[in-house]
Amino acid sequence: MKKSRFPLGVTVLVLIFFYLPIIILVINSFNAARFSSSWQGFTLDWYARLFHSPEIWLSVRNTLIIALGSTAVSLVLGTAAAFALHRYAGSRLQQAHYTLIYTPLVVPEILMGISLLMAFVAAGTGLGLFTIFLAHVTFCVSYVAMVVLARLQDFDFQLIEAAQDLGASWWQSTRKVLLPLLLPGLAAGGLLAFTLSVDDFVITFFVAGPGSTTLPLRIYSMIKYGNPPMINALSTLLLAVTLTAVIASQRLARLKR
Amino acid sequence: MNRNKRRRRLQEWLISLPTLFWLALFIVVPTLLVFAIAFRPANPYGGIGPGWTLDTIRGLWNPGYLVIAWRTVWISFVTTALCILLALPTGYFIARAPEKWRNRLLMLVIVPFWTSFLVRVFAWKSLLHPEGLIKKTLEAIGLAGSQATLLYHPAAVVLVMVYTFLPFTILPIYAAAEKFDFRLIEAARDLGARPLQAFRKVFLPGIRRGLLTAVLVVFIPALGSYIIPDLVGGPASEMLGNKIAQRVFVDRNLPHAAALSAVLILAVLAPLIAVLILQRKKGKADIIIGEAP
Amino acid sequence: MKKPAIPESRSPSLGAGLSLLLLLLTLVFAGGCGPSRPVLSVYTWADYFKPELLKRFERENGCRVVIDTFESNEAMYAKLKAGAAGYDILTPTSYMVSVMFDQDMLLRLDRGRLPNISHVDPEFLKITIDKAMDHSVPYMLVNSGIAYLEGRVKDVRPTWNMFDRTDLKARMTMFNDMRESIGAALKSLGYSINTVDEKELLEAEAVLLRWKKNLAKFDNEQYKFGLASGEFLLVHAWNGDVFQVRKENPDVRFFIPEEGTIISCDDLVIPKSARQPGLAHALINFLHDPKVAAENSNFIYYLCPNKDAYPLLNAEIRQNPGIFMAPAIMARSEIIANIGGANALYIKVWDRVKGGN
Numbered sequence: 013m014k015k016s017r018f019p020l021g022v023t024v025l026v027l028i029f030f031y032l033p034i035i036i037l038v039i040n041s042f043n044a045a046r047f048s049s050s051w052q053g054f055t056l057d058w059y060a061r062l063f064h065s066p067e068i069w070l071s072v073r074n075t076l077i078i079a080l081g082s083t084a085v086s087l088v089l090g091t092a093a094a095f096a097l098h099r100y101a102g103s104r105l106q107q108a109h110y111t112l113i114y115t116p117l118v119v120p121e122i123l124m125g126i127s128l129l130m131a132f133v134a135a136g137t138g139l140g141l142f143t144i145f146l147a148h149v150t151f152c153v154s155y156v157a158m159v160v161l162a163r164l165q166d167f168d169f170q171l172i173e174a175a176q177d178l179g180a181s182w183w184q185s186t187r188k189v190l191l192p193l194l195l196p197g198l199a200a201g202g203l204l205a206f207t208l209s210v211d212d213f214v215i216t217f218f219v220a221g222p223g224s225t226t227l228p229l230r231i232y233s234m235i236k237y238g239n240p241p242m243i244n245a246l247s248t249l250l251l252a253v254t255l256t257a258v259i260a261s262q263r264l265a266r267l268k269r
Numbered sequence: 270m271n272r273n274k275r276r277r278r279l280q281e282w283l284i285s286l287p288t289l290f291w292l293a294l295f296i297v298v299p300t301l302l303v304f305a306i307a308f309r310p311a312n313p314y315g316g317i318g319p320g321w322t323l324d325t326i327r328g329l330w331n332p333g334y335l336v337i338a339w340r341t342v343w344i345s346f347v348t349t350a351l352c353i354l355l356a357l358p359t360g361y362f363i364a365r366a367p368e369k370w371r372n373r374l375l376m377l378v379i380v381p382f383w384t385s386f387l388v389r390v391f392a393w394k395s396l397l398h399p400e401g402l403i404k405k406t407l408e409a410i411g412l413a414g415s416q417a418t419l420l421y422h423p424a425a426v427v428l429v430m431v432y433t434f435l436p437f438t439i440l441p442i443y444a445a446a447e448k449f450d451f452r453l454i455e456a457a458r459d460l461g462a463r464p465l466q467a468f469r470k471v472f473l474p475g476i477r478r479g480l481l482t483a484v485l486v487v488f489i490p491a492l493g494s495y496i497i498p499d500l501v502g503g504p505a506s507e508m509l510g511n512k513i514a515q516r517v518f519v520d521r522n523l524p525h526a527a528a529l530s531a532v533l534i535l536a537v538l539a540p541l542i543a544v545l546i547l548q549r550k551k552g553k554a555d556i557i558i559g560e561a562p
Numbered sequence: 563m564k565k566p567a568i569p570e571s572r573s574p575s576l577g578a579g580l581s582l583l584l585l586l587l588t589l590v591f592a593g594g595c596g597p598s599r600p601v602l603s604v605y606t607w608a609d610y611f612k613p614e615l616l617k618r619f620e621r622e623n624g625c626r627v628v629i630d631t632f633e634s635n636e637a638m639y640a641k642l643k644a645g646a647a648g649y650d651i652l653t654p655t656s657y658m659v660s661v662m663f664d665q666d667m668l669l670r671l672d673r674g675r676l677p678n679i680s681h682v683d684p685e686f687l688k689i690t691i692d693k694a695m696d697h698s699v700p701y702m703l704v705n706s707g708i709a710y711l712e713g714r715v716k717d718v719r720p721t722w723n724m725f726d727r728t729d730l731k732a733r734m735t736m737f738n739d740m741r742e743s744i745g746a747a748l749k750s751l752g753y754s755i756n757t758v759d760e761k762e763l764l765e766a767e768a769v770l771l772r773w774k775k776n777l778a779k780f781d782n783e784q785y786k787f788g789l790a791s792g793e794f795l796l797v798h799a800w801n802g803d804v805f806q807v808r809k810e811n812p813d814v815r816f817f818i819p820e821e822g823t824i825i826s827c828d829d830l831v832i833p834k835s836a837r838q839p840g841l842a843h844a845l846i847n848f849l850h851d852p853k854v855a856a857e858n859s860n861f862i863y864y865l866c867p868n869k870d871a872y873p874l875l876n877a878e879i880r881q882n883p884g885i886f887m888a889p890a891i892m893a894r895s896e897i898i899a900n901i902g903g904a905n906a907l908y909i910k911v912w913d914r915v916k917g918g919n
Binding site for chain 1: 277281282284285287288289291292293295296297298299300302303306355358359361362363365374377378380381383384385386387388389391392393394395396402432435436439464485489490492493494495496500510513514517523526527530533534537541
């Protein structure tokens with residue numbers, strides 16, 4: 013049967029489509045030209061300016077504080093939720109629970125942002141790092157729950173029963189059997205939550221207050237107020253950081269095997 | 270037995286309570302609040318006025334809003350269609366690729382989405398700049414005049430939206446295609462079906478769940494998008510999300526913003542409920558989850 | 563941007579996660595070390611202070627100055643009303659100052675801590691609302707006008723009707739600012755920018771809808787770099803912004819339309835929710851030291867109404883018709899006033915302009 017070249021062609025085009033803007037962005041971050049329309053020489057000047065920019069460091073710090081905090085809390089809440097959904101699957105409570113957890117995954121961010129803003133305004137709480145943190149936990153919980161749930165669904169509970177048959181207590185079997193095997197799922201969920209929190213813009217935009225600028229908000233501000241080369245440099249750095257993390261983890265995963 | 274049942278019930282409630290409470294507080298209550306605020310008047314100095322009124326809702330019946338609503342649905346629809354058209358061959362190709370290529374290809378698809386969303390939109394702004402690479406190329410081959418611009422046009426919005434949502438369309442289609450038994454296609458071909466026929470009548474229904482997830486995962490966020498039209502769209506590309514943001518951040522008319530948001534919530538719920546009804550009819554659970562990750 | 567769950571087999575493992583975590587924790591705490599100085603939080607227009615002056619203020623007062631920017635008075639007001647407390651200094655335009663004063667959002671200024679306000683130009687105080695500088699001190703005068711790229715725009719005439727030019731279609735912008743853009747349309751028709759006559763406003767609306775067809779977008783922030791980079795060829799602009807960006811692209815030109823324009827005076831105010839009122843007063847006082855005011859104006863190309871700073875201004879500013887307007891045009895120009903409840907009329911017009919096709 014003759015295989016059509018069409019899917020291959022489309023895939024190649026799609027990949028070029030994906031990478032073209034990014035490659036140009038990276039190239040332009042070294043472009044000395046002020047308005048990247050022509051190449052005017054290689055420079056690291058924009059990167060230097062980034063490092064000397066206190067607002068950017070401040071926003072990086074805010075972003076990390078919120079991301080770490082919301083990852084931690086959403087891991088705990090999300091794992092508990094995953095347990096409930098798996099263990100008691102099918103009950104009416106869990107069906108409602110599932111719908112509730114599923115909602116943030118499908119609702120456009122602007123709706124979550126505006127509803128949270130109105131809630132905070134109605135409650136009279138000032139907007140700031142704390143409100144951003146609350147908002148981030150809210151959407152991270154769902155992602156963590158889904159990832160851990162998937163892992164639980166693949167989990168063979170007979171292992172726990174076997175451990176208990178061999179005399180282990182509930183706590184021991186959880187600590188020594190369940191958690192270690194669940195750990196990769198927890199790590200995946202945690203990492204996902206962290207990534208989402210670091211990159212969130214729309215929801216953060218709605219509930220941020222003075223002095224609580226996060227990195228995405230700072231980037232948006234930079235896009236609006238000009239200085240494209242610095243944004244190119246910042247984006248390249250962010251890309252490099254994430255790529256390094258991904259490659260490092262792949263290597264580590266391979267080592268573990 | 271009864272006491273065990275009750276204990277189990279208690280355990281279930283205890284472990285579900287934290288998330289139930291959190292989500293009730295931060296999702297259910299705020300959503301109800303949005304609907305409630307839609308029924309209150311706006312205070313001219315920004316703020317929510319006293320009492321209840323239908324005026325805010327009536328204010329929605331404005332021909333300008335109908336234009337924006339239609340435009341929002343239309344742009345989302347075109348984006349979804351383009352994404353599916355591009356994702357189908359790609360997902361098919363990756364699913365049929367040899368094992369070691371598959372992971373690499375998926376990595377290639379996912380890596381761009383590891384960059385910041387704003388950065389990707391900005392990258393397109395630079396690419397589509399009137400003095401930028403693409404425009405200069407088009408000028409050189411005579412397809413564009415020097416005064417023309419590629420930005421600030423609904424087409425630019427659709428382009429960047431397709432760019433943003435395409436990875437999320439490829440993944441569920443790939444996931445479904447991976448589980449699909451390709452021998453069915455060979456069988457169909459053996460029975461005399463032409464390639465396109467086999468594709469349409471065997472493959473597409475076979476990956477139905479993935480297809481549905483892919484559609485939902487583009488269409489719904491597209492309806493609510495506002496950053497993309499804000500950064501690369503012009504005055505003729507304003508979408509519902511922009512209007513909501515404008516009401517909140519510029520006009521400070523919260524009741525109006527709430528009313529528009531309520532409309533968007535209903536617009537988003539409609540496809541979801543349609544899918545739920547479909548699934549209940551067919552008796553399939555988990556159709557929205559698609560493939561378990 | 564929402565992302566669906568990444569299939570687990572493609573996500574990093576525990577080891578990577580932990581090492582990343584460790585790295586981040588170090589970053590966070592390393593960044594936070596050191597004695598913390600009080601932070602003065604300023605909410606203002608973009609590029610509105612000479613950075614070296616703020617650094618000097620930080621050194622002299624042992625504090626840190628953090629700047630957040632807004633794109634329009636209405637946006638700033640909306641953010642404050644939404645509960646964004648903690649800004650110590652704002653620079654709204656005077657018409658917005660009077661709205662905020664009516665809403666009891668401003669702190670009464672302690673004149674004892676502001677000896678330098680004696681330098682403020684008394685001629686200017688004659689036409690402001692808060693003549694006694696009770697809750698606001700004038701900061702900078704802003705003239706709106708039109709900026710364009712020399713050589714790319716043919717046959718330039720100094721009129722608001724340049725926005726009718728279809729040969730510049732999709733390469734022009736106007737302000738995403740209700741009072742400024744409606745004001746420009748009103749001026750092109752010969753009406754007052756503070757009119758409350760509905761008929762005049764409807765005529766202005768028709769003009770704006772006509773101009774809108776030629777616009778790339780309504781914008782307050784990206785227009786100046788857009789102009790310098792060639793993205794736009796002709797923009798609705800604030801004079802200081804234009805002269806700042808001229809340093810990047812010397813082809814940028816500015817004119818004030820002959821029909822007259824909109825003058826804004828941005829004031830320094832302290833909101834009631836300010837956390838550092840003492841430092842805020844110190845900054846206001848600092849900015850009106852004549853040498854500081856002149857240095858600031860020389861850099862940002864806006865005019866500070868500080869009479870003792872005028873002699874210290876660079877010649878290029880004193881002779882600049884975009885900053886010191888010709889008397890004939892000045893006579894036809896107006897300051898944006900607070901029109902109270904009639905604002906609702908303007909909002910309706912603006913809505914229809916932005917929403918209509």
